[in-house]
Amino acid sequence: MRALVPILRRLPLAAVALATAVVSPTLLTAQLPVACDFDIADNLGRNTYGNTVHLVGTPGRGTSSAQATSPGQFYLINSNTPESDVDKDGYSTACIFRSIYVASKTNLVNVANPALAIPGQNIVITKLPDSLATGASAQVNVQVEIPGGTVAGTYVGQIEIRDRNILTQLNSSGDVLNLDVINVEVRVLEQRSLALVDADSAAQLDSVVLRGRAGQTATGVLRVANTGNAPLADVRLTASDLRSESAVGLVIPRENISFADPGFANVGTGDTARVTISVRIPRGILGGRYRGTLSVQGGDAETQTIPLIVIVTSARGILFANNPVRGALGDIGQIAFNGDPGTIWSLAIFDMMGLVVYKAGGTVFAGVGSGGTPGTVNNPELGADFAVNVLWNLTNGRGEPVASGMYLVVVQSFVNGQRQLARDRLMVIR
Numbered sequence: 001m002r003a004l005v006p007i008l009r010r011l012p013l014a015a016v017a018l019a020t021a022v023v024s025p026t027l028l029t030a031q032l033p034v035a036c037d038f039d040i041a042d043n044l045g046r047n048t049y050g051n052t053v054h055l056v057g058t059p060g061r062g063t064s065s066a067q068a069t070s071p072g073q074f075y076l077i078n079s080n081t082p083e084s085d086v087d088k089d090g091y092s093t094a095c096i097f098r099s100i101y102v103a104s105k106t107n108l109v110n111v112a113n114p115a116l117a118i119p120g121q122n123i124v125i126t127k128l129p130d131s132l133a134t135g136a137s138a139q140v141n142v143q144v145e146i147p148g149g150t151v152a153g154t155y156v157g158q159i160e161i162r163d164r165n166i167l168t169q170l171n172s173s174g175d176v177l178n179l180d181v182i183n184v185e186v187r188v189l190e191q192r193s194l195a196l197v198d199a200d201s202a203a204q205l206d207s208v209v210l211r212g213r214a215g216q217t218a219t220g221v222l223r224v225a226n227t228g229n230a231p232l233a234d235v236r237l238t239a240s241d242l243r244s245e246s247a248v249g250l251v252i253p254r255e256n257i258s259f260a261d262p263g264f265a266n267v268g269t270g271d272t273a274r275v276t277i278s279v280r281i282p283r284g285i286l287g288g289r290y291r292g293t294l295s296v297q298g299g300d301a302e303t304q305t306i307p308l309i310v311i312v313t314s315a316r317g318i319l320f321a322n323n324p325v326r327g328a329l330g331d332i333g334q335i336a337f338n339g340d341p342g343t344i345w346s347l348a349i350f351d352m353m354g355l356v357v358y359k360a361g362g363t364v365f366a367g368v369g370s371g372g373t374p375g376t377v378n379n380p381e382l383g384a385d386f387a388v389n390v391l392w393n394l395t396n397g398r399g400e401p402v403a404s405g406m407y408l409v410v411v412q413s414f415v416n417g418q419r420q421l422a423r424d425r426l427m428v429i430r
Helices: 013-023
Strands: 052-057 071-076 100-105 109-112 124-127 135-145 153-163 178-187 192-197 208-213 218-227 234-240 242-244 258-259 264-265 272-280 288-297 302-311 316-318 333-338 342-351 356-363 387-392 406-415 418-429
Touching: 052 071, 052 135, 071 178, 100 124, 124 153, 135 178, 192 302, 208 218, 208 242, 208 272, 218 234, 218 264, 234 272, 242 302, 264 272, 316 418, 333 342, 333 406, 333 418, 342 387, 356 387
Parallel strands: 052 178, 208 302
Antiparallel strands: 071 135, 100 153, 109 153, 124 135, 153 178, 192 218, 218 272, 234 264, 234 288, 242 288, 258 272, 288 302, 316 333, 333 387, 342 356, 342 406, 406 418
């Protein structure tokens, strides 16, 4: 009869009994009456194949999530005819079960790794009837709440149903009556994810900040964590160019950023991989904050990106973007120097006769707070500059083009709270 149930599963119980009676009268008449018995039908109910309910779900959401199958179902039958005796172990013509309950729910054990399990208490049974009249059947729903972080794979457990008032007993063939079990199988779907975490704790990083002097290499250590429930393959780290936050057009190129190791063939579930990041800071670059991004990706996991910031301390007073400046090609002088946010600065350009040909001055931008309040020397706000960029169009104070030659640039500013006087030469070619 069990081989016929998949074909007849949508038919009413009476129709199933009639069909099976026509096909196999010898088998059916072999069944004997017993005092009481109920059965869980094989192959009957949504997602029930054989004696197992098959479910699919995701960690943290369970088997009722959008990515999962519908809730599983099985049928509980109090047979009163040979035809409705689906287990072929006996039927009762006048037995009523009045206190049906779930006697036990075993842990759902991972098939590939028995050390892993989903607690049996996470199996959720609904619509289980308290009572079941003679000849009646009931559809019972099954779901599983899958804990967050559960490793992907197949887990199998078992449900046992009994009645509190009618005890189990054996029939003449030694079959157990008034008790039945059904297996529950859950396939936990893969959720691949990763994160960048602190080198010495599980704290997830919101940025990586390194410090170093111009001409040196700044280093730091972090870890790549597999925060999903399946192994990650081909994990890789990349970084972007680091640009000065002072808007002076200065860049530490991505080629100066390296990792040991930059990639991993595999990061196991729940595991981490230690990474050293190194940034070669160019010689002569201005001090200040240089910001870019650090990204990690692997397998099908969503790429994670956080800010990468290098704080550079520099002894260089003045930096020219182009020296010499070729006026015939349309160039202009681009002069950069350090300055503390909120402090004043001044610049003067002299010709070789010692005459001033150009002057400029101002206050280093100190940023703006979330409420629109401007930053100060003692309390720089978001976006504060640590350097100044001055553009000189190669004219004097009267707007006249200056001649070709060597010019002396003198800058006064405050750096790390100290007044700095810096000088350098700039060549102009007409």
